[in-house]
Amino acid sequence: SLTQKLSQAMKTLRGQSKLTEANLEAVLREVRMALLEADVHVSVARTFLQRVKEKALGAEVMQGLNPAQAFIDIVHRELVEIMGGQAPEHPITFASKPPTVVMMVGLQGAGKTTTCGKLAVFLKKLGRSPLLVPADVYRPAAIEQLHVVAREAGVPSFRTDVKDPVAICAAALAEAKLKGWDTVILDTAGRLHLDEGLMEELVRIKAATSPDEIFFVADAMTGQDAVRSATAFHEKLGITGVVLTKTDGDTRGGAAFSIKQATGQPLKFVGEGEKLEDFQRFHPDRMAQRILG
Amino acid sequence: LLGLRRLDEDQMEELEDLLLQADLGVRAVDQLMARLRFELRGGSEIDPKAVLKDELLKQLRQRPARPFVASGTQVVLLVGVNGVGKTTTLGKLAAHLKARGEGVLVVAGDTFRAAAIDQLERWGERAGVPVIRNQMGGDPAAIAFDGATSAQAKGTPWVLIDTAGRLHTKDHLMKELDKIHRSLQKVIPDAPHRVLLVLDATTGQNGLQQAEVFARTAGVTDLVLTKLDGSAKGGVVVPILDRLKLPIAFVGVGEGVDDLIPFEAEAFVDGLLD
């Protein structure tokens, strides 16, 4: 574990009353290694370590009985702080005038369609009445999948013969206003941030529906690419939050830290299983513990 | 002279960053950088990227892929964690084999996820091959048995079996794969002849855990690396190959039926170092 590795590194620093730039290098190297093995982006790790170094330098860390633990506490605290601190805010900003529109975006296979169902169940528990909208016209049986998910969630889903995703979303919004559903959840097709045409499609869906939330859905096992894809989606659309999926595996989840750092947007939810109830508010302290291993 | 030495260190860091950002992982990158520093000690004119390319090609060519050749009835099982591209890869492979003039039977082994069977049936239509299925919630081992039996009876050369996505940390789901194996063996003792572990190129170091567990419990014979048309480099296959010595059969480069190509080591390494 990182505590054990740091204890080893710190044995060589015993008898020194203060942490100095020189004696800190070995310790920082261990932390850097842990972060990189956890899939934290190279540049994000670099910036973070600089910040930790500043906090630790001159600290009285070395006076205590367990300098390794004290150092880890600094690292852990900083990580939690960056990933959302106390995260007291409500995860969804509801529109003053209904319906609230939530748009799900992300790379192929990240878990958007499943997350739409999970969010619907979550909102139903809060007394809201969501409408799910299948706007993925490309993937075979994607629309069917969304309807099945909606049925399992016990919420309505929008049905239409319209084939254009932008028109589907606009029509669904009009339907929601008419029929009184207070939350509209748009399931979009997975796409590469490199695909200009499909990224433009998202811009048009946004223009047609003025979403109150645009959630970037990301797979927790994503590696270094997390910064590239999240940044691209953010620059194009202005995402307002992130959902991290498949956290029920054993991936360390460094992508969470990378995405938060790269976009500055809040990590709102985690998907922790395939069932619709496997959905929770994001907890920065739990994620930090996992990343540090 | 000192100025030149300083530039080299910045260049070394740049190269190390490039390799780390390709998801090669700390261990593999440390080894590559050590090899590079050794080569540079000689002081002679060395192209660092050429050294790295040479080392990476050596590692990636250890286990060349075995071509897919029809012989009796060959059973191919697609496995992997959720959302990596198993169903899509199966569809592309079915189309490719059919286009070669060889008979294919597709088996709907994902009886769990919403509309999984519908998705596979659409791919079957697209590829022009039959899909055998039961209802949702059915036992995947049972449909695998039916598929192998039917193919053997008709002399169909290829049986491609789709399975549900599953995280390698879920023991009961990994055990289900074992049950599918035993079910197939009742029909064809050597089946499955191929077990393709599908990996997403955006995956980080967890790819190594996935490969280790699936290799140990599902008898993986080949890897397929998908979504290489994105910006992710898929470098995690380097430590996977180093540890497990598995061949990479195909690479997925898009969502269309033709977007499955044979793994080509040099093109892949050029992509890593780009």
Ligand SMILES: Nc1nc2c(ncn2[C@@H]2O[C@H](COP(=O)(O)OP(=O)(O)OP(=O)(O)O)[C@@H](O)[C@H]2O)c(=O)[nH]1
């Ligand atoms: N274990 C686990 N699986 C998940 C989670 N979220 C989604 N999945 C699974 O991941 C796979 C992909 O989910 P989808 O909802 O189809 O993903 P998507 O982003 O809509 O995919 P595309 O529309 O093709 O881009 C499915 O097998 C889901 O059941 C999660 O939190 N944990």
Ligand SMILES: Nc1nc2c(ncn2[C@@H]2O[C@H](COP(=O)(O)OP(=O)(O)OP(=O)(O)O)[C@@H](O)[C@H]2O)c(=O)[nH]1
């Ligand atoms: N860009 C790109 N997308 C791909 C590739 N392979 C698959 N996809 C997409 O990835 C998403 C998931 O593909 P699936 O075939 O449903 O993945 P799966 O592993 O069967 O998913 P589960 O059965 O839910 O575990 C779909 O949107 C596919 O179109 C690829 O090589 N490139």
Ligand SMILES: [Mg+2]
């Ligand atoms: Mg989807």
Ligand SMILES: [Mg+2]
């Ligand atoms: Mg599938």
